[in-house]
Amino acid sequence: xxxxxxxxxPITPGQPVDLTPLAHQLRAVLRxxxxxxxxxxxxxxxxxxxxxxxVDRNAAExxxxxxxxxxxxxxxxxxxxxxxxxxxxxxxxLQKGVEIGVSRFVPVISSRTIVRPAEKLTRKYxxxxxxIREAAEQCGRGRLPVLAKPLEWAAAVVEPxxxxxLPWEEADATSLTLGAALSxxxxxAACSLLIGPEGGIDAAEAAQAVAAGWVAxxxxxxxxxxxxxxxxxxxxxxxxxxxxx
Numbered sequence: 001x002x003x004x005x006x007x008x009x010p011i012t013p014g015q016p017v018d019l020t021p022l023a024h025q026l027r028a029v030l031r032x033x034x035x036x037x038x039x040x041x042x043x044x045x046x047x048x049x050x051x052x053x054x055v056d057r058n059a060a061e062x063x064x065x066x067x068x069x070x071x072x073x074x075x076x077x078x079x080x081x082x083x084x085x086x087x088x089x090x091x092x093x094l095q096k097g098v099e100i101g102v103s104r105f106v107p108v109i110s111s112r113t114i115v116r117p118a119e120k121l122t123r124k125y126x127x128x129x130x131x132i133r134e135a136a137e138q139c140g141r142g143r144l145p146v147l148a149k150p151l152e153w154a155a156a157v158v159e160p161x162x163x164x165x166l167p168w169e170e171a172d173a174t175s176l177t178l179g180a181a182l183s184x185x186x187x188x189a190a191c192s193l194l195i196g197p198e199g200g201i202d203a204a205e206a207a208q209a210v211a212a213g214w215v216a217x218x219x220x221x222x223x224x225x226x227x228x229x230x231x232x233x234x235x236x237x238x239x240x241x242x243x244x245x
Contacts, residue, residue: 002030003039003047003137005144011040011048013067019052019060027055037065045070045142070142074101074243077190081106081156082230083197084113084121089227091131096231098135098145101238105132106159107150112199118150157209160192166214167193167233168201169223178217178233182240191237195230 004022011017017040019026026032032052040048040062047070050062080102082093094105107121129147136144151159165181194214201209210216219229238244 001037001039001049002032003041003140005041005043005133005137007043007144011042011050011064013048013064015064016053017048017050017062017064019050019055019062020058023055023058023060026052026060027057038062040064041070041137041142043142043144045073047142070140072140073142074103074238076101076187076238076241076243077103078234078237079104079106079160079190079192080230080234081108081151081160081192081194083108083110083153083195083201083226084150085198085226086114087124089198091128093227093230094128094131094147095135097234098132098141099139100231100234101243102145102234103143104146104148106148106156108153108156108194109150110153110197110205111202113197114199118152121150153205154208156194157205157212157214160190161213163188163191164214165191165193165233165237166201166206166209166216167195167219167229168206168216169196169219170200170203170206176215176217178219178236179240181215181217182237185241187241191241193230193233193237195226195233198226 009018034052034054036052038050040050047068049065051065052062054061080097084107109118132145132147219232
């Protein structure tokens, strides 16, 4: 069943619902017809099976058949602080991060970040939010992950509290692996990951993060690309803390 976030329209079981914001997609893209059923999402954790009553070029209407609790949200609110990457790589991480279960994305500007300044990043936000929405609809999420404003490294490392993990390719032999850092940890309500840019995390910036309370961890004996590290670390954290089966 096709899923759609409809966040600015009232959705009430047993009542008609205005599907006009979806009219073009329903008619021209998916070629759906009256009588077919779709699933509307309110971004509050509820889903609404809805029968299409009318769909025209510029307008559409449906009838809400019921209300369900969505089951696609992870038990941990995972924030991914990701140094801005080249456009295709950053967008790939957004898409796959949504699918895995990331709840919040924070673009970070470090000394080795290629894409800067922050104003250049914010110009991409309309496209990035569309990528997040489409990925969330496709994979069964009940809430849209948050896309936060870009932060400079110094601001990013002091923003979150709680469990904060910094995968770093230059972590020495005495550093914890990510798995060891999570071993025996009671599942927190929230966790943060900080992933460096293509050129790696500068040693001074890593020290700044550790001084602010981040735990430097290793992802193993091989050096991963930034986008690979982001998805690998996110998947490991969610799995170790009770998600992904």
